[in-house]
Amino acid sequence: MSLPESGRVYIAAQIERIRRFSARKKIVFPEGGDSRILEGAGRLAAEGLVEPVLIGKPAAGAPAGLTFIDPADSPLTQKYARLYSERRRAKGITQLEAAEMAARPLWFAALMVNAGDADGTVGSAVYTTADTVRADLQCIDMRPGFRRLSSVHIMAVQDRRYGHDGLLAFSDAAIQVEPSSVELAEMAIATAHTARAVLDTEPHVALLSFSTKGSAKHPLVDKVTQALRYIRERAPELHVDGELQADAALAPAVGQSKAPGSTVAGRANVLVFPDLNSANIGYKLVERLGNGALLAVLFQGLAKPANIVSRGCSAEDVYTTAIITAVQAEGVRAGAT
Numbered sequence: 001m002s003l004p005e006s007g008r009v010y011i012a013a014q015i016e017r018i019r020r021f022s023a024r025k026k027i028v029f030p031e032g033g034d035s036r037i038l039e040g041a042g043r044l045a046a047e048g049l050v051e052p053v054l055i056g057k058p059a060a061g062a063p064a065g066l067t068f069i070d071p072a073d074s075p076l077t078q079k080y081a082r083l084y085s086e087r088r089r090a091k092g093i094t095q096l097e098a099a100e101m102a103a104r105p106l107w108f109a110a111l112m113v114n115a116g117d118a119d120g121t122v123g124s125a126v127y128t129t130a131d132t133v134r135a136d137l138q139c140i141d142m143r144p145g146f147r148r149l150s151s152v153h154i155m156a157v158q159d160r161r162y163g164h165d166g167l168l169a170f171s172d173a174a175i176q177v178e179p180s181s182v183e184l185a186e187m188a189i190a191t192a193h194t195a196r197a198v199l200d201t202e203p204h205v206a207l208l209s210f211s212t213k214g215s216a217k218h219p220l221v222d223k224v225t226q227a228l229r230y231i232r233e234r235a236p237e238l239h240v241d242g243e244l245q246a247d248a249a250l251a252p253a254v255g256q257s258k259a260p261g262s263t264v265a266g267r268a269n270v271l272v273f274p275d276l277n278s279a280n281i282g283y284k285l286v287e288r289l290g291n292g293a294l295l296a297v298l299f300q301g302l303a304k305p306a307n308i309v310s311r312g313c314s315a316e317d318v319y320t321t322a323i324i325t326a327v328q329a330e331g332v333r334a335g336a337t
């Protein structure tokens with residue numbers, strides 16, 4: 001699938017953006033032995049975009065500019081074992097268990113990010129999403145005020161009239177299966193922060209449903225309108241509206257006729273889906289039927305960037321995800337996310 005122009009323009013702009021940072025971001029890759037990681041990280045190093053740190057033994061014939069750390073003989077492992085054992089004290093973990101966990105690549109990378117020894121991590125090219133999420137939840141602090149990790153898919157579509165110049169944030173197509181209205185509200189606020197940081201635009205958040213502004217009555221619709229009430233209490237400054245059908249959220253004419261007066265209808269750039277079913281199906285339809293492209297999957301709700309690629313990823317996906325992770329890390333540093 002070729003990348004829509006919106007995606008190419010966006011990535012080129014992010015490359016320019018990270019070149020202007022005062023220092024290159026250090027991005028840690030737990031799966032340092034994977035050929036796609038080696039290729040993607042090699043390109044990032046060659047272009048001077050980020051400082052890649054790969055977990056694992058130095059690979060023979062690896063591209064130049066990569067730092068390898070092998071937890072089996074790194075002095076950092078002891079430090080991270082200590083940090084891990086402090087974090088997990090309430091779970092009754094022994095020193096030996098902590099040392100064993102800290103040496104695992106996913107845990108080592110997450111602890112490295114939480115300790116501030118790296119600015120972000122990109123994993124899950126080899127390990128499963130569930131294992132990666134577990135490592136992140138155990139090792140990285142939650143962002144203050146947030147209780148749940150959720151994910152956002154950054155999508156590029158062909159028609160640049162949609163979203164922010166053809167870019168949209170979809171949540172949550174990977175983690176939370178059946179969010180409650182409180183969880184939906186938190187997810188929407190987190191996605192707005194992420195969109196502000198990585199899309200560099202004012203978020204307009206649509207809470208999606210099969211109903212628009214009371215056109216249908218159902219407990220599933222009530223869940224969304226309840227989420228809207230929570231968001232308005234917690235983040236009154238946010239442009240958010242719901243419940244909205246996808247066409248009312250995206251198309252100005254439909255938005256105007258179905259939700260007149262809404263500041264979001266017809267101009268949404270953040271789509272919050274009511275559950276994992278609809279979000280996951282939705283982004284794949286955009287990819288397949290709409291020739292859209294997934295640029296990156298980012299986690300949110302954590303205090304530091306920890307993101308994933310899929311196990312079917314390419315070196316290009318690794319490259320793009322790391323660039324967006326560096327942008328997200330700058331947002332964390334500047335307190336913008």
Ligand SMILES: CC(C)(COP(=O)(O)OP(=O)(O)OC[C@H]1O[C@@H](n2cnc3c(N)ncnc32)[C@H](O)[C@@H]1OP(=O)(O)O)[C@@H](O)C(=O)NCCC(=O)NCCS
Pocket residue numbers: 129130131133134137147148149150173174175176177280
């Ligand atoms: C975390 C996850 C990956 C599963 O892990 P799990 O170990 O089975 O999770 P559990 O439900 O047993 O919870 C384990 C702990 O993590 C916490 N947790 C689980 N999900 C969490 C989230 N999204 N945010 C914060 N904490 C979470 C639980 O509260 C629990 O905490 P505790 O140990 O203090 O009680 C879960 O989010 C998941 O399975 N999501 C679906 C992912 C998926 O299948 N995606 C495929 C589509 S791409």
